């Protein structure tokens with residue numbers, strides 16, 4: 001866990017007056033936006049991202065790419081273009097690729113996607129590119145990726161740390177070819193190498209060797225977007241060798257991509273329906289998607305909700321009972337903090353497995369969740385690869401968030417039904433959902449009542 005700061009503001013989590021009844025429009029996916037930005041930057045022609053997520057993680061990615069000379073323009077409509085720093089407005093980003101070039105300095109914040117997806121692209125730049133970020137970024141795993149990039153021909157100076165800060169000394173090209181990496185600490189190593197691999201001289205063949213690979217849907221998302229950009233990719237799920245991914249060398253197409261809503265960020269809103277016995281609809285929920293958040297339909301159904309996916313989007317209705325769950329969340333680790341919050345409010349015990357790698361996320365999520373839930377009267381123990389949660393009557397208090405957006409949203413879910421929860425630093429939700437502190441009370445206000453006809457005299 002990173003240092004707690006008592007000086008950060010405390011947000012009184014609003015209690016639910018009863019079953020929530022709301023439609024919540026969730027902004028675009030972080031994982032899709034940051035992959036689409038990388039692929040569009042490496043393309044042979046300009047491309048568009050429609051409804052991109054604008055949050056700390058994606059603005060850092062856009063700024064990092066701009067520092068390397070890539071054009072990313074904020075558009076207010078498809079005909080009018082506003083250049084310059086992106087704000088939280090506008091409907092699309094137009095990406096104008098350029099040969100990446102240093103010298104440049106990239107701030108990765110605490111974004112796994114930026115600290116892992118950008119160095120392989122920077123290896124294609126001519127000139128040095130330095131990477132640094134929040135103190136926690138120095139602790140997050142990177143050594144496997146650094147080793148793999150070196151094996152593919154990149155020169156990287158990391159001062160022997162195997163972590164940030166580091167400098168990539170690019171020469172304009174990367175040999176590429178076969179490489180073996182232990183990606184059990186983060187699936188993002190594999191995604192990172194594949195995303196830039198088409199532009200390496202020999203393409204790339206990435207072989208995972210090591211413990212269990214987490215977050216497989218995120219690797220499938222990478223493969224899917226690469227194929228949509230015209231890359232030739234062999235992957236285990238399409239008949240390839242298990243644990244091996246190949247991207248052939250070649251040009252990428254500039255695409256016009258509509259970014260799906262972030263289904264993992266939909267989680268707290270759906271959880272609100274579940275724990276209050278209400279109903280929440282998330283419009284635009286895709287029928288088919290590679291996002292891991294789609295697993296919420298199955299997980300929250302097992303925990304007592306009813307899910308309907310139709311032309312209105314995904315509607316979750318709570319049944320008045322919240323059930324414990326025994327689940328392997330290794331594929332969908334980013335959902336675990338929100339599931340833990342619901343599990344703490346359930347009727348029976350839950351065991352969340354396959355998520356040991358969460359110790360290396362924005363904070364040590366297993367330690368943070370058990371510590372904070374226990375401080376409110378819960379009974380949560382860490383297992384080797386997850387959490388065991390025995391629901392107990394919870395009481396109010398401060399929920400520390402350790403600069404982790406998903407801890408803040410998990411605390412807000414608790415606050416719906418546990419009085420007097422104070423969420424430390426709710427602004428940390430800006431990592432992927434800056435609108436959270438406004439969207440949450442808006443959800444609680446429910447549907448806007450239909451205007452009453454004005455009585456005639």
Ligand SMILES: O=C(O)C1=C[C@@H](OP(=O)(O)O)[C@@H](O)[C@H](O)C1
Nearest residue numbers: 031186187188214215218333334
């Ligand atoms: O590739 C991605 O977009 C992500 C992959 C996962 O990372 P890990 O495999 O490190 O868990 C996930 O937890 C993260 O939120 C986003």
Ligand SMILES: C=C(OP(=O)(O)O)C(=O)O
Nearest residue numbers: 110111112113334361406
């Ligand atoms: C683990 C997460 O993020 P990152 O992309 O920084 O790894 C997350 O969003 O839950």
